[in-house]
Amino acid sequence: MGQDDRLNWPRLGKYTGEQQPPAVIKSFKGWKEEDFYRDGIMAVTDGWKDGQIAAVLRGGINAWAVMELLARSGVKDIKIVHLEEKIPQLEEVFLSSVVAPAHDMFENVTVVWRREPSLDDLIKNLGGEFSMMVFGAPLAASELLPLYERIRSNYSGSITIVRGPLNDIEVDEADEIFMWVRARTYEAADFSLPAVLRSYKKKLEKKIAVVLPSLNEEATVGNVIKTALEVKKVGLIDEVILIDSASTDKTVEIAKSFGIPVFLHREVRPELGTYRGKGEAMYKSSFVTDADIIAWVDTDIASITPSFFYGLLGPMLTNPEIRFSKGYFDRPVRVEASGLELGGGRVTEILARPWINVFAPELSGYIQPLAGTVAVYRDTFSRMRVPVNYGVEIAMLLQAVQQEGLWSTCQVNLGNVVHKSKDIDGLSEMAFQITQALAELVPVKDRQPNNDVFRRVYSAHGRFEIGTKRLPLVWRSFE
Numbered sequence: 001m002g003q004d005d006r007l008n009w010p011r012l013g014k015y016t017g018e019q020q021p022p023a024v025i026k027s028f029k030g031w032k033e034e035d036f037y038r039d040g041i042m043a044v045t046d047g048w049k050d051g052q053i054a055a056v057l058r059g060g061i062n063a064w065a066v067m068e069l070l071a072r073s074g075v076k077d078i079k080i081v082h083l084e085e086k087i088p089q090l091e092e093v094f095l096s097s098v099v100a101p102a103h104d105m106f107e108n109v110t111v112v113w114r115r116e117p118s119l120d121d122l123i124k125n126l127g128g129e130f131s132m133m134v135f136g137a138p139l140a141a142s143e144l145l146p147l148y149e150r151i152r153s154n155y156s157g158s159i160t161i162v163r164g165p166l167n168d169i170e171v172d173e174a175d176e177i178f179m180w181v182r183a184r185t186y187e188a189a190d191f192s193l194p195a196v197l198r199s200y201k202k203k204l205e206k207k208i209a210v211v212l213p214s215l216n217e218e219a220t221v222g223n224v225i226k227t228a229l230e231v232k233k234v235g236l237i238d239e240v241i242l243i244d245s246a247s248t249d250k251t252v253e254i255a256k257s258f259g260i261p262v263f264l265h266r267e268v269r270p271e272l273g274t275y276r277g278k279g280e281a282m283y284k285s286s287f288v289t290d291a292d293i294i295a296w297v298d299t300d301i302a303s304i305t306p307s308f309f310y311g312l313l314g315p316m317l318t319n320p321e322i323r324f325s326k327g328y329f330d331r332p333v334r335v336e337a338s339g340l341e342l343g344g345g346r347v348t349e350i351l352a353r354p355w356i357n358v359f360a361p362e363l364s365g366y367i368q369p370l371a372g373t374v375a376v377y378r379d380t381f382s383r384m385r386v387p388v389n390y391g392v393e394i395a396m397l398l399q400a401v402q403q404e405g406l407w408s409t410c411q412v413n414l415g416n417v418v419h420k421s422k423d424i425d426g427l428s429e430m431a432f433q434i435t436q437a438l439a440e441l442v443p444v445k446d447r448q449p450n451n452d453v454f455r456r457v458y459s460a461h462g463r464f465e466i467g468t469k470r471l472p473l474v475w476r477s478f479e
Helices: 033-037 061-072 088-105 119-129 141-152 176-184 194-204 221-234 251-257 278-285 307-318 346-359 392-404 424-441
Strands: 023-027 041-045 053-056 077-083 108-114 132-136 158-163 185-187 208-214 239-244 262-264 293-296 324-330 374-377 409-416 453-460 463-470
Touching: 033 141, 041 061, 053 061, 053 119, 061 077, 061 088, 061 132, 061 158, 077 088, 077 119, 088 108, 088 176, 108 119, 119 141, 132 141, 141 158, 176 185, 176 409, 185 307, 194 307, 208 221, 208 251, 208 278, 221 239, 221 251, 221 307, 239 251, 239 278, 251 262, 278 293, 278 392, 293 307, 307 324, 307 374, 307 409, 324 392, 346 424, 346 453, 374 392, 392 409, 392 424
Parallel strands: 023 041, 053 077, 053 132, 077 108, 132 158, 185 409, 208 239, 208 293, 239 262, 324 409
Antiparallel strands: 041 158, 108 463, 293 374, 324 374, 453 463
């Protein structure tokens, strides 16, 4: 390795894989264009600076070289910042050449997708968070210094630009979970053109019903119904139905005042018996409509808007391959230690997400797997086993993926949500019911080989992050 000692760069460790290209590290002041075409990895830098490091990467051999150099420099936790590509094929290159190998190079990997108009905007918005930013080199040597000056005009920290070996290396195939998250995670605003959605719905020739489960929601149910009827009037919904679980307040009276069908779930198909619970209401609701697609939206959402409905249904209307759609929300759940807003609620982060990562890692890309706003094709739902309690959301998600495959499902950001929160006793009972359903659907004896990669997906502060962390299980025993 060639290295200027004045750069304060850590001594490079062993190679991370079979490829063993030599590495040369030079100062921008001493760099010459002919250095660009040397074999191996070439880094031009202001010098190593302790603190937070961002690897700003697009993909390909130079992006791989950035990660190889950082890993050999002793970096264990990497934050990869990616400016979302406008060409889908380039996103696939990023996933295969960056995201996939990063898991093997680092203990913790966080990928941040950004949608700034340009690299300059990205650096202006993020640069203050990092003491050092590392970039893949441009195509030609003559472009390197202009790139440096462009970055320097927006950033005061240490800059490093890395060029990979001149001969390409082979990289692993893209991680399917990351690919799914990028392709099957939507924003409600993506589907905000009513004329377009009406056209798709007409071509699809499917009847859509929105079912509103309720239990003592007099404060919010009226606005939820009013908002659903707005979307029905536009022509995207055929039926709005309320199914009640024996409310003792004015919920049913308010619903009837809107002229929509109202059912008590205990009176629907009484010969099948009746039980308490949200899952029971959802199960019974399938008997009160013949719609091809059924969507359930909670009636305790104080902040509901039309986007909750057209956002949830939009992917199914525009893509016939999608058979199951789950909403997720921007939640005001803040973890002070990290300053991050978590993707899900308390039961999700403490119970469901760890369970999924161990027993059903194919679902680890779901931001809020327990969210109750879902839509599904009737024929898919009719093949499911439906727990009558709070296990219903995770049970439906698991079975939708088992029946139709991961790529037939999607998730949609429906925006901000304000709804009632349970106390710790209620959360404990909810967690127990979810565990009951999970244990029956995926018995421990049938689980996959031990998985030591923990994934968590964030949608917070207007940006999108996927984090992975290796948590190997080591057993010790006495002789």
